[in-house]
Amino acid sequence: MTTPKIELYKMRDFGQKLNATIEFIRANFKKLFTTLLFVAGPTALIMGIVMKQFMGFFMGMTANPENPAILDDLPTLFTNYFVMFLVSIFASIMLSLTTYAFMELYSQKEASEFSAMDVLRNALSRFGSTFLLSILVGITLFISVFFFFLPALYFGVVLSLAIPILYFEKVSPGEAYKRAFTLIKDKWWSTFGLLFISVMISYVVSMIFSVPFYAVYMFELVGVVDKINTDPTAFTNIFSSWYMAISMVILGVGGYLSYSIPLIALGFQYFNLAERNSAPGLINKIEDFENIQ
Numbered sequence: 051m052t053t054p055k056i057e058l059y060k061m062r063d064f065g066q067k068l069n070a071t072i073e074f075i076r077a078n079f080k081k082l083f084t085t086l087l088f089v090a091g092p093t094a095l096i097m098g099i100v101m102k103q104f105m106g107f108f109m110g111m112t113a114n115p116e117n118p119a120i121l122d123d124l125p126t127l128f129t130n131y132f133v134m135f136l137v138s139i140f141a142s143i144m145l146s147l148t149t150y151a152f153m154e155l156y157s158q159k160e161a162s163e164f165s166a167m168d169v170l171r172n173a174l175s176r177f178g179s180t181f182l183l184s185i186l187v188g189i190t191l192f193i194s195v196f197f198f199f200l201p202a203l204y205f206g207v208v209l210s211l212a213i214p215i216l217y218f219e220k221v222s223p224g225e226a227y228k229r230a231f232t233l234i235k236d237k238w239w240s241t242f243g244l245l246f247i248s249v250m251i252s253y254v255v256s257m258i259f260s261v262p263f264y265a266v267y268m269f270e271l272v273g274v275v276d277k278i279n280t281d282p283t284a285f286t287n288i289f290s291s292w293y294m295a296i297s298m299v300i301l302g303v304g305g306y307l308s309y310s311i312p313l314i315a316l317g318f319q320y321f322n323l324a325e326r327n328s329a330p331g332l333i334n335k336i337e338d339f340e341n342i343q
Contacts, residue, residue, distance in 0.1 A: 070318045153314070180223075270294065
């Protein structure tokens with residue numbers, strides 16, 4: 051028996067949006083996450099490797115701060131941090147675009163009619179404009195932080211809708227930025243609540259992927275605890291093993307994939323607000339009905 055497709059452009063209350071998010075993930079679990087791994091997974095893999103290098107250097111410096119050779123390691127530490135920062139930006143943009151490209155193709159075709167390459171092609175088509183939008187949002191949040199926590203929280207929730215708007219409405223970064231403030235009117239609290247709950251769910255899921263990291267960390271720590279008093283640099287050996295590298299990759303990829311949960315929830319919030327604002331779903335139904343006649 052074929053499961054009915056989930057209607058995207060539809061007005062939903064708070065509980066219905068959460069249910070739609072969970073149902074969408076359940077119905078598309080295998081294809082969605084294999085697509086995310088194919089498109090965005092390599093970036094997460096690089097992120098895990100770079101993070102391992104960064105943690106190794108950082109722990110080595112903090113374990114023996116009086117070592118004069120520490121100055122020689124500073125350029126390497128900053129290089130690793132800069133690379134990690136750039137990769138994290140690229141990874142977050144690609145995760146958002148991959149998630150929304152998947153949702154778009156899901157609404158247009160059957161699951162068997164599109165591939166991960168189709169998702170990648172659609173995601174990359176909006177990468178440049180999304181990158182510019184991310185800079186604009188980042189500047190806004192950076193400035194708002196200087197006016198205490200509440201302005202930053204307010205703008206963060208409002209502008210969380212900017213990428214869905216840019217992708218689904220095919221508008222410019224500036225138009226997406228402005229429309230976020232219009233679309234969220236009178237719905238800030240429901241958007242905040244949906245984000246909060248979905249992020250908590252994402253956090254719980256990501257903790258599952260952190261189990262191998264903490265298990266390896268504790269195992270390695272037991273092995274060097276007796277040496278730390280005589281050799282402070284022994285602490286850095288914790289991050290040098292191949293199984294620590296694997297556990298950090300699992301941590302990075304798992305956390306990366308779990309973040310798609312609030313992105314999907316934001317997608318359904320966008321569809322809900324867009325339908326309330328301009329009823330694109332209803333218009334499409336009318337056009338489909340007229341085409342049948």
